[in-house]
Amino acid sequence: MEKRKIKIVDTTLRDGSHAVSHSFTVEQATAIAGGLDKVGVSLIELSHGDGIAGSSINYGMSKVPEMELLRAASKVVKNAKLTVLLLPGIGTIEDLQQAKDNGAQAVRVATHVTEADIAIQHIKYAKSIGMMAVGFLMMSHMASPEKIVEQAKIFVDCGADYINLADSAGHMVPDDVRARISALKNSIEIPIGFHSHNNLGLSVANSIAAVEEGASYVDVTCRGLGAGAGNTQNEVLCAVLDRLGYDTGVDLYGIMDVAEEIVEPIMQRPQIVNTASLMLGYAGVYSSFLLHTYRAAEKFHLNPRDILVELGRRGMVGGQEDMIIDVAFELSQQKTR
Amino acid sequence: MEKRKIKIVDTTLRDGSHAVSHSFTVEQATAIAGGLDKVGVSLIELSHGDGIAGSSINYGMSKVPEMELLRAASKVVKNAKLTVLLLPGIGTIEDLQQAKDNGAQAVRVATHVTEADIAIQHIKYAKSIGMMAVGFLMMSHMASPEKIVEQAKIFVDCGADYINLADSAGHMVPDDVRARISALKNSIEIPIGFHSHNNLGLSVANSIAAVEEGASYVDVTCRGLGAGAGNTQNEVLCAVLDRLGYDTGVDLYGIMDVAEEIVEPIMQRPQIVNTASLMLGYAGVYSSFLLHTYRAAEKFHLNPRDILVELGRRGMVGGQEDMIIDVAFELSQQKTR
Known part of the structure; x- marks a missing residue:
């Protein structure tokens, strides 16, 4: 029997960018993109960690403008699709055009799991200029399988090439993934991808569960480089998929070498699960909540972990950081009652 | 509904000992054992990494004799059972008696998955002196569920309190675990435990899969400290079991603190999956093969990874390190043919 093909989407140069404070140099980006291309990765994502135009005081400045990195990477990427991430509200259609002009062939347009509609114009524009376009749903643990299907259909209707589901907080267990991916598989015709964090x-x-339920694209990073506890480790997932009889098209020893010889030397810290990242996954909240939570905990003499759990319970989303102080105040009142 | 109870078996002070070159001091062992006891761990295993009497030129010398560490730990362990590991052939019944005299309340007698019979005398002796005794099957990916049941019954017949199945090479995927644990669950009456590596x-x-199939003891270490890619990370597993509705009896924030404040500062390197540990898991071979393999690869100008895969294919077991050179020779002959 022919092996089922799984496409490996490496986002070391995008999600991994968070873990090196957006400090990738042209030399590093070229080495990583070139290495990934050579070993058979399907998509290589390169952008600021928060997507194109993310470089800012708020999200962290890129050491080298991402357009420059893209241009350099485009010279060495021969077989893979060079891809950018775009978060509507941070990146614009103008930025997308610029990314294409600098060599990007695909864009993944990412929104909160319930807000696919804000991505319609970007996906339509990408398709109109001949790019591959992916609808990307973040924080998908916060929505039911039914809600996710509804949102995915918005992407399907505007012409997306595939749907990528993200467990942005690293909160899901395999059964959570199975429920969501199988619901999509049963409802939409275009391919499905999955993006995981290791909190x-x-x-x-979780990535294996997604593949078993029908996902055909999987997001990974070399050595798991990424925000918090990091992403699915590329070389490890390729080894497991190989063991399980899937065809990733990736040369296994080759990707091990890219991870160990090119990416590991660049890393600023090992990608481990510490208390902070474990709590983010346990509570199911954004990593951007962490700093605000620690500040609020100090102010109100609370355990920051109790605040995180409460934020998760209330389903707080990115952009609501201001409310953390209110939640902390309420918790402190309950405590003194 | 009452939550199902799962007993957490922490082996930071035994399997974790490999990852610090058996250098635990009395102060460190006391801090770790005391911390684990306080937060509600059920069993605390403390021995040389290769079991009692493992300290040797061959397996690595312990900085502090394990009997001294046991004695110190026994003074702070109030609720958990202080446990030792014994590998017949390395440790003896005399060593076991000495461990009991120094405070050990339980022993886990570990053999290769097909050799349970060499543990009978040790388990019977342990029971005769009032210790808890556990039958421990290593490298269990190398045997079928049926074979494992047969071996487990040897332990049951000699009075073992529970059976612990170990994925010593970190080679299994969840379905491998499910097949083995469910076979045991259907065939024996005593409790089942599971020991995993993260290669x-x-x-x-895999630990979750074991629990779902009926295992009630799970081996872990703080921060995953252990040989190769390390063990199941205690604080992470406790968080996931809590999310899934199991009762570990472990204070979640407490175990996070033990890992971060007591164990992490002692670690000599972060517990990551690098090429070496990934290859051991992929090939399904003992970590003791690694050094011999690299030497043989150099001698015969081979990729060490090809040798490891071949060793796994042939089902080579610990003690057969001498044959690695023969396998390398054969591979090199094939190459030049």
């Missing part, structure tokens, strides 16, 4: 130590298992 | 990034998922 609960489950990113490889 | 394929699956230790948390």
